[in-house]
Amino acid sequence: MTSLELDSVTKVFQDGDDEIVAVDDVSLTIDDGEFLVVVGPSGCGKSTTLRMVAGLESITSGSISLGGEVINDVKAQHRDIAMVFQSYALYPHLTVGGNMSFGLEESTDLSDGEINERVEEAANMMGIGKLLDRKPSDLSGGQRQRVALGRAIVRDPSVFLMDEPLSNLDAKLRSQMRTELQRLQEDLGVTTMYVTHDQTEAMTMGDRIAILDDGKLQQVATPLECYHRPANQFVAGFIGEPPMNFFDVTREDDVLVGEAFEYAISQDIVDELGATSDLVLGVRPEDVKLVGEATDVHDFQMTVDVVEPMGDTNTVHLFYGESGLRADGGNGATETTAESAPIGAGEEGAQNKLIAAISGMQRVQSGDRIAARIPEETIHVFDGDTGKALHNRDFDEEATIQQPLN
Numbered sequence: 001m002t003s004l005e006l007d008s009v010t011k012v013f014q015d016g017d018d019e020i021v022a023v024d025d026v027s028l029t030i031d032d033g034e035f036l037v038v039v040g041p042s043g044c045g046k047s048t049t050l051r052m053v054a055g056l057e058s059i060t061s062g063s064i065s066l067g068g069e070v071i072n073d074v075k076a077q078h079r080d081i082a083m084v085f086q087s088y089a090l091y092p093h094l095t096v097g098g099n100m101s102f103g104l105e106e107s108t109d110l111s112d113g114e115i116n117e118r119v120e121e122a123a124n125m126m127g128i129g130k131l132l133d134r135k136p137s138d139l140s141g142g143q144r145q146r147v148a149l150g151r152a153i154v155r156d157p158s159v160f161l162m163d164e165p166l167s168n169l170d171a172k173l174r175s176q177m178r179t180e181l182q183r184l185q186e187d188l189g190v191t192t193m194y195v196t197h198d199q200t201e202a203m204t205m206g207d208r209i210a211i212l213d214d215g216k217l218q219q220v221a222t223p224l225e226c227y228h229r230p231a232n233q234f235v236a237g238f239i240g241e242p243p244m245n246f247f248d249v250t251r252e253d254d255v256l257v258g259e260a261f262e263y264a265i266s267q268d269i270v271d272e273l274g275a276t277s278d279l280v281l282g283v284r285p286e287d288v289k290l291v292g293e294a295t296d297v298h299d300f301q302m303t304v305d306v307v308e309p310m311g312d313t314n315t316v317h318l319f320y321g322e323s324g325l326r327a328d329g330g331n332g333a334t335e336t337t338a339e340s341a342p343i344g345a346g347e348e349g350a351q352n353k354l355i356a357a358i359s360g361m362q363r364v365q366s367g368d369r370i371a372a373r374i375p376e377e378t379i380h381v382f383d384g385d386t387g388k389a390l391h392n393r394d395f396d397e398e399a400t401i402q403q404p405l406n
Contacts, residue, residue, distance in 0.1 A: 002067045002158040002191050004030040004053065009062035011048055011215075022048045024215040025062070030159075033189045035182075037206030039196055041238070045215040046195045050161050053193060054083050066158060077107060082152035083161040086168065088144045090136040090151075096123070097132035100151045107155075115154075122153040125184070142173045149181075153188070160185070160192040166201065178205055199239055203227070211235050228395035233387035236282050236380060242315055242355050245283045248384065256281055256381075259351035260320045264297050266376060272391045273381060279390070282380035287393070288356035290316065290364060294371040302354060304368040312360045318372055320352040 011023040023045040030036045038046045051057040053064055055076030063070050071079055090099050100119045104110055110118075123129045126146040136144055145165060152160060165181075166174045182205055185192050196202060202209045203223045211218045211226065211234075219231040230236035236244045249256040249263070254270050256263040256279065263281060273279065294301045300320075308315040354372055364370060381391040 003032050004159055004191055004193065005065040006049070006053070007063045007065070009049070009052060009064060010060045011045070011052060011057060012060045021215055023052070026212075026215075026217045027062075028210055028217065028220050030191055030193055032191055035185050035192045035194065035205065035207045037194045037196060037202040037209045038212060039199060039202035039209055039238075040212035040218075042197055044212040046197075046212050047163055049212070050083075050163050050193060050195045053159075054081055054161050055079050056083075080158040081161055082155045082157035082159070083163065084148050084152050084165045086164040088136075088148045088168075090144060090147060092136055095133050095135060096128060096139070096147050096150075099136070099147055100132075100154055103151060103155055118154045118156075119150075122150040125153065125187075126150045141169050142177065145169065145177065149184070153184075158191065160190050160194075162192065162194040164196050164198075165194075167196070167198070174201075181205065199241065203239070211238065213238075224395075229392040230380070230389055232389055233280055233282070233382040236382070236389070240284060242285045242357060244380070245285065245288075245354055246382075247281045247283075247351055249279050249281045251277045251279055261300055263374070263379075265379075269376070269381065269391050274390075276383055276390060278384035280382040280384050280387075282382060283354070283374050284378065284380075284393075285315065285355045285357040287375065287378035288354065288358075289373040289375070290356055290358055290362065291371045291373050296373060298376060299371045299373045300354075302370060302372050304364050304366055304370060305353075306366060307364055309360065314358050314360055314362065314364070316356045316358060316364055318354045318356060318370070 006026055006028050009023060009026045010021070013020040013022055026045075026049060028036075038049060040046050048057060052059050055071070055074065059072055063072055065071065066079065066081070091102065094102065097119055100122060101115050104115045104118065108115075119132070120129065123132055126149055128143060128146050128150065131139065131143060131147075136147070139147065145168075148165065166177050169177060178201060194201075194205065206223060208220060208222055209226055210220045213234050219226055219235050221229075226235055226239050230239065233246065237246065247258045247261075249258045251257075251270075251273060254265055254267065256265060258281065291299065293299075302318040302320055304316060305319050306317040308317075356372060358364075377394045379391070380389060380393060382389055
């Protein structure tokens with residue numbers, strides 16, 4: 001059984017007299033055989049974290065344990081860890097077989113026959129068995145990536161580390177390789193730590209995902225939990241495409257009052273919010289329903305700005321115009337005074353803009369007046385000062401997993 005544990009790991013770089021904290025007190029445990037994806041924006045510290053695990057960067061403070069043994073002072077070549085790099089890092093003068101066998105020849109006492117057997121087995125597993133005599137310059141990007149993966153597999157390590165291994169591939173090949181990597185990891189059962197900035201890779205590949213921002217760990221959970229029950233506003237905005245809509249609001253009794261609208265909430269949500277009054281209302285685009293007229297307390301009359309057809313879905317940008325209306329407790333509509341400039345959701349000044357993701361079969365076009373329905377059971381509410389999630393949408397992951405197909 002090989003688990004990987006990071007305990008209060010911190011990395012500080014010195015820039016003259018200044019200290020740059022790249023990784024700030026990160027603690028997490030990757031169970032034996034688990035596929036953990038570390039995701040976050042560029043510069044958040046995810047690759048630095050991976051390099052510390054690999055032994056390529058020193059640790060400023062904290063500890064890293066492999067199988068219960070602290071490996072802070074163990075040299076990289078002795079850590080029983082195999083790493084796959086973004087740039088493939090293949091030796092151009094060696095053949096595919098030579099690249100895959102090089103590490104075994106330098107670090108093990110295996111015979112040539114045993115090494116060749118391992119290389120052929122890994123090459124066949126990766127679908128490159130017929131390419132062993134070729135040089136990297138004769139291979140496509142996808143084939144080079146398979147060689148890099150095969151080179152890691154032949155070492156039969158306790159842990160795989162992967163640093164954005166698919167980022168150099170085109171979109172179609174990335175999708176194919178995501179599936180192959182998942183199948184490969186399940187077949188091998190090796191503990192894997194995978195770094196990416198691509199939320200699609202994180203959501204589709206990981207048993208759990210760890211989300212970093214500015215060197216700090218924001219949340220570690222299953223992909224569905226991070227999506228439906230984000231720990232804070234950063235996680236909510238980072239996970240999901242199109243991104244979550246955010247509106248600055250103030251709670252007045254049982255109503256969230258925004259710049260362009262008011263949203264009534266139930267007593268249960270009021271109780272969760274406590275005494276906090278400065279809040280942020282979060283709504284995922286796919287939870288917005290477009291209906292003909294505003295007939296419900298949570299219906300808001302809006303104007304369609306831009307429609308982005310995606311085939312199976314349409315991404316619809318809506319805004320409150322100068323003559324925009326909102327539902328008023330289900331008893332009619334009242335004028336609003338929101339400005340009509342269509343500003344991107346999530347940006348400063350975007351309080352009158354809403355993005356909805358609807359079925360591609362639902363036809364709307366620019367200029368349409370339409371009602372946006374935002375069901376209360378789908379909303380999220382965050383602390384306006386700290387960003388902490390105070391209320392998340394209704395979600396039961398266990399019930400979702402056990403729900404029958406028919």
